[in-house]
Amino acid sequence: LLHMFVTYRIIDESDLVKIKRPKNSLFKDMSEIISKTAAELVSCPILKVLLVMDFLGGVAFISLEQLWQPMLSGIIDEKESTWIFGVIYAMNFVCLGIGQGLSIPVAKLFKNNYAPMLIVCEFIIGGLFLLFALQGSLTGFISVYLALHLFSGMAVAPNVAMFHEKVKEEHRSTMLSVKSLITQGGALCGALTAGLVASKFGMSMAWTIAGIVTFISATLYLA
Numbered sequence: 365l366l367h368m369f370v371t372y373r374i375i376d377e378s379d380l381v382k383i384k385r386p387k388n389s390l391f392k393d394m395s396e397i398i399s400k401t402a403a404e405l406v407s408c409p410i411l412k413v414l415l416v417m418d419f420l421g422g423v424a425f426i427s428l429e430q431l432w433q434p435m436l437s438g439i440i441d442e443k444e445s446t447w448i449f450g451v452i453y454a455m456n457f458v459c460l461g462i463g464q465g466l467s468i469p470v471a472k473l474f475k476n477n478y479a480p481m482l483i484v485c486e487f488i489i490g491g492l493f494l495l496f497a498l499q500g501s502l503t504g505f506i507s508v509y510l511a512l513h514l515f516s517g518m519a520v521a522p523n524v525a526m527f528h529e530k531v532k533e534e535h536r537s538t539m540l541s542v543k544s545l546i547t548q549g550g551a552l553c554g555a556l557t558a559g560l561v562a563s564k565f566g567m568s569m570a571w572t573i574a575g576i577v578t579f580i581s582a583t584l585y586l587a
Contacts, residue, residue: 400535401542410530411539413587414523415546420581422550424493424574425516427558431567432509439502452506456513463517471522478522479585485519486582493575497568 405412433449440448474481492512499505531539558570 397538401538404532404535404539408530410587411527413584414527414530415543417523417581417584418543418547419550419553420577420584422547422552423554423557424577424581426551426554427562427570427574428493428496428509428512430555430558431562431570435567436505439500439505448502452509455510459510459513460517460520463514463519464521466514467518467521470518478526482519482522482526483582483585485515485522486578486585489515489519490575490578490582493571493578497571497575 405415436449436452471478471481489512492508492515496505496508496512499508527539527543528536554574558574561570561573
């Protein structure tokens with residue numbers, strides 16, 4: 365409700381002109397959007413690589429969000445320590461914010477060349493996934509979980525910057541929607557896979573696979 369109110373007060377809406385549209389205009393519009401998106405991807409191969417990485421990122425990270433609470437329940441007495449879940453979940457947003465802030469000075473160390481910076485970050489994240497899979501103590505679990513979000517936050521801004529550098533202004537809105545769709549598709553596939561793997565082989569195996577997927581994703585920055 366607050367978001368709706370602030371939007372109404374601050375953003376000037378352009379006047380909408382009512383035009384009679386044929387019944388099949390929606391399908392024509394969809395066809396046009398798809399064709400323009402395909403043309404944009406063909407003209408810029410880097411975008412295709414970045415979208416594949418968005419998909420793989422969705423596959424890997426959904427396993428973390430999906431399974432950390434069940435794993436933590438096995439480490440602590442959840443009936444007596446329910447408050448810990450809230451504290452840890454709140455802290456992950458703090459770590460994401462700190463990571464995004466750190467991305468600026470870290471990028472300067474790499475002379476604002478984002479690809480090598482992101483290769484390092486992604487390999488660290490992959491290693492943290494493997495380390496996370498081995499945790500059995502509360503201290504280790506919390507430390508690695510927050511470290512994962514710290515380095516994930518550090519990778520967000522450079523990744524988005526690379527994407528925006530390659531997208532033409534007139535296609536920006538459409539390509540951002542495609543980027544979101546691809547990421548959500550990866551999360552869908554990752555959630556189903558992680559759930560199946562966790563039920564058959566345990567949650568640690570699901571995070572090990574997430575780490576391997578992250579390593580594969582990191583190598584694509586070499587493109």
